[in-house]
Amino acid sequence: xxxxxxxxxxxxxxxxxxxxxxxxxxxxxxxxxxxxxxxxxxxxxxxxxxxxxxxxxxxxxxxxxxxxxxxxxxxxxxxxxxxxxxxxxxxxxxxxxxxxxxxxxxxxxxxxxxxxxxxxxxxxxxxxxxxxxxxxxxxxxxxxxxxxxxxxxxxxxxxxxxxxxxxxxxxxxxxxxxxxxxxxxxxxxxxxxxxxxxxxxxxxxxxxxxxxxxxxxxxxxxxxxxxxxxxxxxxxxxxxxxxxxxxxxxxxxxxxxxxxxxxxxxxxxxxxxxxxxxxxxxxxxxxxxxxxxxxxxxxxxxxxxxxxxxxxx
Amino acid sequence: xxxxxxxxxxxxxxxxxxxxxxxxxxxxxxxxxxxxxxxxxxxxxxxxxxxxxxxxxxxxxxxxxxxxxxxxxxxxxxxxxxxxxxxxxxxxxxxxxxxxxxxxxxxxxxxxxxxxxxxxxxxxxxxxxxxxxxxxxxxxxxxxxxxxxxxxxxxxxxxxxxxxxxxxxxxxxxxxxxxxxxxxxxxxxxxxxxxxxxxxxxxxxxxxxxxxxxxxxxxxxxxxxxxxxxxxxxxxxxxxxxxxxxxxx
Ligand SMILES: Cc1cc2nc3c(=O)[nH]c(=O)nc-3n(C[C@H](O)[C@H](O)[C@H](O)COP(=O)(O)OP(=O)(O)OC[C@H]3O[C@@H](n4cnc5c(N)ncnc54)[C@H](O)[C@@H]3O)c2cc1C
Ligand SMILES: Nc1ncnc2c1ncn2[C@@H]1O[C@H](COP(=O)(O)O)[C@@H](O)[C@H]1O
Numbered sequence: 001x002x003x004x005x006x007x008x009x010x011x012x013x014x015x016x017x018x019x020x021x022x023x024x025x026x027x028x029x030x031x032x033x034x035x036x037x038x039x040x041x042x043x044x045x046x047x048x049x050x051x052x053x054x055x056x057x058x059x060x061x062x063x064x065x066x067x068x069x070x071x072x073x074x075x076x077x078x079x080x081x082x083x084x085x086x087x088x089x090x091x092x093x094x095x096x097x098x099x100x101x102x103x104x105x106x107x108x109x110x111x112x113x114x115x116x117x118x119x120x121x122x123x124x125x126x127x128x129x130x131x132x133x134x135x136x137x138x139x140x141x142x143x144x145x146x147x148x149x150x151x152x153x154x155x156x157x158x159x160x161x162x163x164x165x166x167x168x169x170x171x172x173x174x175x176x177x178x179x180x181x182x183x184x185x186x187x188x189x190x191x192x193x194x195x196x197x198x199x200x201x202x203x204x205x206x207x208x209x210x211x212x213x214x215x216x217x218x219x220x221x222x223x224x225x226x227x228x229x230x231x232x233x234x235x236x237x238x239x240x241x242x243x244x245x246x247x248x249x250x251x252x253x254x255x256x257x258x259x260x261x262x263x264x265x266x267x268x269x270x271x272x273x274x275x276x277x278x279x280x281x282x283x284x285x286x287x288x289x290x291x292x293x294x295x296x297x298x299x300x301x302x303x304x305x306x307x308x309x310x311x312x313x
Numbered sequence: 314x315x316x317x318x319x320x321x322x323x324x325x326x327x328x329x330x331x332x333x334x335x336x337x338x339x340x341x342x343x344x345x346x347x348x349x350x351x352x353x354x355x356x357x358x359x360x361x362x363x364x365x366x367x368x369x370x371x372x373x374x375x376x377x378x379x380x381x382x383x384x385x386x387x388x389x390x391x392x393x394x395x396x397x398x399x400x401x402x403x404x405x406x407x408x409x410x411x412x413x414x415x416x417x418x419x420x421x422x423x424x425x426x427x428x429x430x431x432x433x434x435x436x437x438x439x440x441x442x443x444x445x446x447x448x449x450x451x452x453x454x455x456x457x458x459x460x461x462x463x464x465x466x467x468x469x470x471x472x473x474x475x476x477x478x479x480x481x482x483x484x485x486x487x488x489x490x491x492x493x494x495x496x497x498x499x500x501x502x503x504x505x506x507x508x509x510x511x512x513x514x515x516x517x518x519x520x521x522x523x524x525x526x527x528x529x530x531x532x533x534x535x536x537x538x539x540x541x542x543x544x545x546x547x548x549x550x551x552x553x554x555x556x557x558x559x560x561x562x
Contacts, residue, residue: 097454100407112437132339181476181477237476288541294547
């Protein structure tokens with residue numbers, strides 16, 4: 001058994017989603033190889049070779065992979081996949097765009113967002129926004145899987161020493177070209193791996209009011225999340241959306257402010273260790289999953305909490 | 314320009330899902346069914362392209378039980394021109410759906426196929442990408458904006474780190490995200506008109522496609538429940554709990 005893991009990276013650093021996906025690979029068992037495809041800079045290959053548990057690092061450093069274009073990456077992964085029993089990618093926007101394309105080209109199924117490994121061919125995954133958990137078994141000769149990062153322990157970034165091998169490029173297939181991107185810049189921790197998340201909903205009322213949450217987040221060293229309603233209303237960028245169709249988070253502490261707790265939102269955060277809800281409606285469904293609920297006007301409670309955190313303890 | 318829009322019949326997003334006690338799946342009897350919300354957005358976008366004079370025909374396609382015809386009718390009431398229903402009682406998985414759609418695309422020759430990014434029942438997020446692969450077409454996934462001009466589709470994609478713009482050669486597959494548009498409600502006159510629009514019914518045999526699932530569902534269970542929490546009376550009490558009981562800050 002040998003597993004190929006597709007690394008999530010930004011051409012200079014390996015993202016934490018790669019480490020949790022490697023954690024899932026370790027649960028399956030067997031030799032693990034890591035593919036880093038991109039137009040790579042700096043010391044990324046050397047760093048990736050140090051990740052624990054990876055015996056071989058495949059480096060595909062070619063310009064056609066610079067922007068994670070699935071149409072260009074798929075032929076590369078299809079070619080490599082034939083030597084493996086499993087191919088794993090993180091369930092990120094890149095992994096989700098790529099792996100089904102690879103699967104169809106290989107004529108195999110793909111299993112989305114696994115949260116558990118029962119056996120090397122049997123996995124658990126949430127369906128219906130996490131309101132049910134399916135145990136599924138694959139009979140394909142190559143098993144293609146995307147991995148939900150919050151469900152697995154990350155492997156250590158350093159301590160390993162993989163053999164490095166370069167891989168020839170498969171060229172630009174000419175179907176799709178990258179035009180540009182608008183990345184949300186932030187000094188705060190990355191949402192899906194943050195220890196604390198402060199999330200705002202429609203109740204926040206405006207993008208200006210999100211500053212209240214930012215002040216609290218900065219005090220706590222937290223990432224900022226949001227409900228769909230807050231993103232739809234333009235209070236905050238799309239990449240902050242938590243939920244069934246947004247990001248999945250499971251921090252140690254999730255503070256939901258002005259969020260009602262629709263099932264689609266709960267799907268993205270209900271595995272958080274401790275959930276706090278601040279909402280003025282005592283019947284809001286969010287209180288049913290909150291460990292600590294505070295029925296209050298957020299415009300009063302949030303500044304008060306930020307202020308209290310400023311006081312020496 | 315011809316547009317194909319695959320629409321899936323799913324349990325309505327407002328329904329509280331119940332897992333069958335025998336672990337065989339979720340309860341679907343006497344449960345409200347609707348069009349997958351993402352597919353409504355795809356239909357809306359296709360109809361807007363038609364209204365803008367950019368598309369000549371919008372075809373809604375569904376695979377599923379006979380009742381999936383209602384989902385196609387909804388698309389027709391929103392403004393699609395005709396429907397294709399592939400009737401099957403088979404459990405459907407994305408690869409099989411993509412294969413059937415690829416055959417239909419081969420017959421209909423659309424310039425654009427607009428799908429939802431994800432079906433809210435299986436939460437797979439695969440079909441569009443698989444379809445694009447089978448056709449050898451470009452794919453614009455998780456699109457929040459779509460502009461068609463000069464044989465290309467310019468797509469703004471919602472990615473984990475923000476927004477990305479790509480340019481796709483047509484024909485192409487585009488899967489839509491939530492913020493592409495706000496779908497219209499079908500008006501009563503349009504619902505009446507939709508009853509007269511044609512729907513072609515096919516079987517998987519006629520299509521020559523193997524719909525047998527590749528992945529076996531062994532069981533379906535309830536997710537672990539969270540323990541009920543408590544309400545605190547003040548910010549001070551909250552802070553005390555977080556620091557001294559939960560010890561998370
Ligand atoms: C296909 C589909 C996918 C979806 N995916 C997602 C998803 O991924 N993520 C997601 O979040 N949603 C998703 N949704 C939307 C979801 O159904 C809800 O509409 C959304 O989560 C509601 O956001 P909200 O809680 O911010 O807004 P609301 O439901 O409007 O709640 C606002 C809350 O703020 C409280 N409030 C208002 N003012 C104050 C105040 N001054 N102080 C304190 N509290 C206040 C109110 O009491 C209320 O509870 C999806 C929906 C569909 C159909
Ligand atoms: N049975 C089906 N009939 C028609 N379209 C479907 C069907 N299943 C999936 N689709 C389309 O594929 C999209 C993604 O579904 P999925 O890959 O299952 O998450 C949906 O939003 C639909 O547009």
